[in-house]
Amino acid sequence: MARETIRLWLRAMNPLKLPRGMVEAQRSARAMVFGLAIALVVGLIPTWWMFTSGWFETAMNGEYARMGLSSDQIAMQHEFMTAIWPWAMGAAAAFTVLLYSVLAAVQWRAMTRAIPIIMLALVAYSLVANMGMRLLGTMPTPELPFWIVVATWPAAIVSAVIYVASLQGAMMLHRLRSEP
Template sequence: MLESWLRAANPFNRPRAMAEAQRSAQTASFGLIASAATSLATAGLMALHPEWIGTIMANQYARMGMSGEMQQTQQAMMATIMPWAMVGGSVVTVAICLVLAWVQWKFMTRAIPIILLILIGYSAVTGVVGLSTGQYHGVASGFVTMTALSWAVQLVCGVLYAAAFRGALVLHRLKQEP
């Protein structure tokens, strides 16, 4: 049983039959559940360490060329908004991931995996831009560790999404055949 799921999760294996294509298309559900868990853990760590956000925001304010008074006003505003935004964003993200996991498991769509692959690509580009502009300069090592682990999970999820997309394409073709 595990061997069939591992075969389904490999994006380089072309599904050979309808059951394999279905299993492969359903692997995105596992990636979405892992993404939801990662999002929840990341939001929890960020809530426990608000200084991480403070450092990132201070770097951003410096790059924007804000005066000291403007920075203080902005930091006070963000200090009141950010905790609620993080909790709300995390809850919404987890809910969306779990709903999409159910939809992908039930209907085995092509759209969900391709959209998720595009979002991972976008996230990678914004991460590289943040690194290259010094956005994360001076953050604690715990933030770096959390980010590295989060990216490791997203890399695995990307493999699952690619396998699911391939499986969904094959499944679509098999359903079209007479």
């Protein structure tokens, strides 16, 4: 029973296997929830690392030096950042978890086309923006540990593939619902 359920969900997450009916279209549209969960974890891992490894502080010190701040101004900025960043990062993480939870709940219930389209657009934007900023040298680029790269890139690709499959299911579901 469990093996069959897993097989059905894996089929629903495969964009090369189009849904064959209403139930498969619903399952495929709901598979978006798994993609969102993967994307949430994948997004939080490097963020957590950047703020716990000291990379962010090093990047900020580089920015202060480029701005030509005096030692008093740097000390003030450092104190400000030390006071505000734990709260800002906590609030940002909580907001992200809440947002992804709401998106997952809405997608599970409504099986809409909008959420997969928005997430695919964000994936595309992220790729283009990050590549552009790295090529232009306008973004401080962290040298991520190998374990983060190995964990996040494949997971990000898997979540994007699930978004495509979910969009296919939601589009088929929309067509089936609108047929007389």
